[in-house]
Amino acid sequence: MIRPGTAVPVAPEEAVRAEAVLAKLQLLVTRKLDGLLQGDYAGLLPGPGSEAGESREYRPGDDVRRMDWPVTARTTLPHVRRTVADRELETWLAVDLSASLDFGTAKWLKRDLVLAAATAMAHLTVRGGNRIGAVVGTGSGVPERKVSRSWWRRRPETVGDPAPGGPVLRLPARAGRKEAQGLLRAIARTESRPGRADLGELIDMLNRPPRRRGVAVVISDFLAPVEGWARPVRKLGVRHDVLAIEVVDPRELELPDVGVLTLADPESGMLHEVQTADPGLRRRYAEAAGEQRAAIARALRAAGAAHLRLRTDTDWLLDMVRFVAAQRHARTRGTTR
Incomplete structure (x- = not known):
């Protein structure tokens, strides 16, 4: 049991791995994405402001x-x-690190893609005095934790009442690359907990307290019921530009023919035996998965959010480059500034 006011211990080898992963991601993102969004968002142009x-x-x-x-x-x-006049951009990340993200059957775990997406967004938005902050959901069972200004050097503190959806790590918005790197380290070292995070409550935390217009990025597999998070996303889109990054594994879309397969729910711990040799079952599974993903896409589109899907079996960086290029083309309507 974790006592309030104490930090979650992180194994030394996990800390070393997190540093290595962040260093590699920084290099990849710098090479591929640097310069794609310079001057391409509202708020940095001279004028009366909003x-x-x-x-x-x-x-x-x-x-x-x-x-x-x-x-x-x-x-x-x-x-x-x-x-x-708006002279700087404030970006907030809602990062879902519930137990369902510790899954992957291809090149990456879904958790790795979450960290990669957070790294890319931090690199793209932190320049020019812009600020970036995050709220991280990890499951259920302990109160919300808030991290002070020097949150990469001090232990997190438990403040306020318990969060309804479970433990939430709140990282205040700060400017500068050093602060952004510290934020990414805190996310990388956050451990998932048993249980399902309340995605709707996590997203709604970006609305409390009300903030100036900016960018809100939601990174999750969106496996929680759509009705639980659709309204908070719509509410978030009233004031902010919303980007939803959906993380998907191919086994969540279709089952392979490998005979009897034992599956464990990472959030509840329940075991299920599935006879994958049955073509009818595989077809029904694929249809249900397709309907689920279509419902997610409809809810995000209705909220006016930009939707980026990253898969564990594809080149996530290439997918992100294509998405950023498409967004830039759509905003400039094919012209250069």
Whole structure:
């Protein structure tokens, strides 16, 4: 049992492996993705900005579309609302590290792809004084943990009431590559716990407290019931640009013909024996998996979120490069800036 206020011990070999993986990912991401998104997101261009600021009296030449009617009515003098120019981007990651992510039958574990996606997003968004933070869900059973400013040098602390969906590691948004590397180390060293994380609650934490407009990235296998997380994603999309990164293993889409197969649910521990030699069962499994993934895609599309699917049996970096290039082309409509 883990007592509140104590950090989860990490084996030395796991820490060494995490450092090696992060170093390799940093090199791969730098070579492939560097420069693809420079200047390609809202918030860094000069202009009046979109964040509401203070009100002042109207002067000839002011844009009447910025009239502050409530203040005008109270003071009986015309006022306009000033806006604050957006000079930096704030990115928040909702990282699902529940037990179902410790699975993989191809080149990678799904957990490895989660870390790879987080590394890529950190590298793409951390430049120019931008800030990046994260909330990490790991299962159920212990309270939420919050990490202070020097969270890569100090032990996490348990604060507040227990999180409804289980343990959540909150990493505050900080600027700078050193801070981003520390954030990635904290994610890499986070251990999964038995039980299923509440994905809807994890996503909803990006809405509390309300933050300035930015980018919200949800990284998960989205195996939780769609009705549990669809509304929080829609709510998140009202204010932020949302990117959903779905991590998939091929065995979650179809079963191979290998006879009797014993499967263990990593979240509940239940064992199931499946006769994969039955073609009807394999067909029904593939149909059910296809319907599940289609429901996930529909929910994300209805929320207005960009959807990137990473598979453990393909080149995740190539998939991400293609996605970033497609997003850039769509935003610039085929033109260069």
